[in-house]
Amino acid sequence: MNTGQMLALIFAIALFATIVMTVNYSLLSQSELVYRGMYITQGQNISEKYFDKIEAEAIVSNPPIVPFDFIGASYPNTTVSLGSVNYEVYISTQYTDSLGTPMGFPTDFQRVDIKIYCVGLLDTIRFNRLFGKVDL
Amino acid sequence: MSSLLDAIGAVAIGGLFLVTMFTTLFNVQVTGQNIGLQVTLNQCADVICDELDNYLGKVCIDVTGSGSDTIMVAASDSFKFCSNWDVFADITTSSENVIKIALGDSTHIGYPMEVTQNGILVSGTDIPLWLKSMKFTYYDVDENETFILKDIRSVKVEMEFFHEGSLVGPGERNINTKIIFWKYFKNLYP
Numbered sequence: 001m002n003t004g005q006m007l008a009l010i011f012a013i014a015l016f017a018t019i020v021m022t023v024n025y026s027l028l029s030q031s032e033l034v035y036r037g038m039y040i041t042q043g044q045n046i047s048e049k050y051f052d053k054i055e056a057e058a059i060v061s062n063p064p065i066v067p068f069d070f071i072g073a074s075y076p077n078t079t080v081s082l083g084s085v086n087y088e089v090y091i092s093t094q095y096t097d098s099l100g101t102p103m104g105f106p107t108d109f110q111r112v113d114i115k116i117y118c119v120g121l122l123d124t125i126r127f128n129r130l131f132g133k134v135d136l
Numbered sequence: 137m138s139s140l141l142d143a144i145g146a147v148a149i150g151g152l153f154l155v156t157m158f159t160t161l162f163n164v165q166v167t168g169q170n171i172g173l174q175v176t177l178n179q180c181a182d183v184i185c186d187e188l189d190n191y192l193g194k195v196c197i198d199v200t201g202s203g204s205d206t207i208m209v210a211a212s213d214s215f216k217f218c219s220n221w222d223v224f225a226d227i228t229t230s231s232e233n234v235i236k237i238a239l240g241d242s243t244h245i246g247y248p249m250e251v252t253q254n255g256i257l258v259s260g261t262d263i264p265l266w267l268k269s270m271k272f273t274y275y276d277v278d279e280n281e282t283f284i285l286k287d288i289r290s291v292k293v294e295m296e297f298f299h300e301g302s303l304v305g306p307g308e309r310n311i312n313t314k315i316i317f318w319k320y321f322k323n324l325y326p
Contacts, residue, residue, distance in 0.1 A: 016153070020160055027167045034174050041182060042315060049318035056289070061325040065277065082316055 035120055039085070043116040046080050046087055047127040050114055059134055068133045071110055090115040100130050108133040169302040170311060177313045180265050181297045184249060185317055188293060191237060191251060192319040194221040197228060199323070206324065207285045210274050214238035215291070223253040239270055246298065268296040268312070277325075290320040 057065040066074045072093035080087040091114050095107045113128045196206040198220035209216035216236040222229045233253050240248035240262055248264040250257060271294045276287040297313045
């Protein structure tokens with residue numbers, strides 16, 4: 001085998017290896033997207049749980065289990081463990097007007113922001129909902 | 137002789153190259169199909185969760201009473217409750233209906249999530265959609281697990297879905313999706 005043939009062989013191997021790696025990377029990316037979708041759905045369900053809980057305990061119940069002005073203090077940041085995955089849940093509240101514009105003083109409306117992060121998500125997903133004080 | 141050795145070597149290397157290429161192509165196809173199945177399974181899980189979430193949101197609408205008057209059965213695999221909501225007409229009514237959610241009979245494509253109202257099956261809920269398991273866990277107002285009917289205020293639903301993967305023979309495995317959601321029964325709060 002002369003030098004030219006050797007170079008051609010090396011080039012062919014390099015080309016083939018590149019193609020295989022590209023295909024594998026593409027498949028891995030697709031799998032990651034699918035799993036990321038699952039984590040997002042689960043993260044959404046976790047945020048819905050807290051919105052639902054706040055609605056039940058602070059808005060619907062009479063007398064309220066959690067007073068409206070104590071929503072922020074009553075739902076601290078937490079970690080939800082589902083199987084081997086830990087979802088970090090960050091909850092914060094802010095007084096707003098009826099349109100959701102932040103106000104610097106207590107009003108009858110609070111926006112609850114929930115941020116969720118887990119390793120599989122690769123990013124933080126954010127949800128928020130506006131709650132209004134109801135006199136039952 | 138030298139040419140013969142060259143030819144044998146070229147055939148061997150070419151053969152290895154072809155085997156590797158076809159194996160890679162096969163794996164790519166199998167993985168692609170499995171990813172497609174996983175996406176379908178995730179969509180399926182999403183649809184069933186939304187449907188179940190809708191039913192659980194109607195627990196004890198306009199029902200007076202407590203304990204077994206409102207929630208009648210709270211088992212880990214079934215849930216039976218009263219509601220003035222009519223599943224068939226999708227409206228609230230003046231009469232109470234008894235709604236039951238439970239797993240149906242096992243099939244090769246999983247369990248159906250059967251929903252009945254006053255013993256009559258809601259159409260479409262007897263179709264199995266790769267549901268492998270469904271587990272209800274009930275909680276009281278303090279988030280403690282309970283089976284006491286009058287204390288139940290929320291439920292955690294764990295659902296697992298499966299589908300046979302494309303790879304057959306040794307190494308065959310099912311594709312699984314697990315999803316969990318919670319529902320607070322606001323009509324049961326004072």
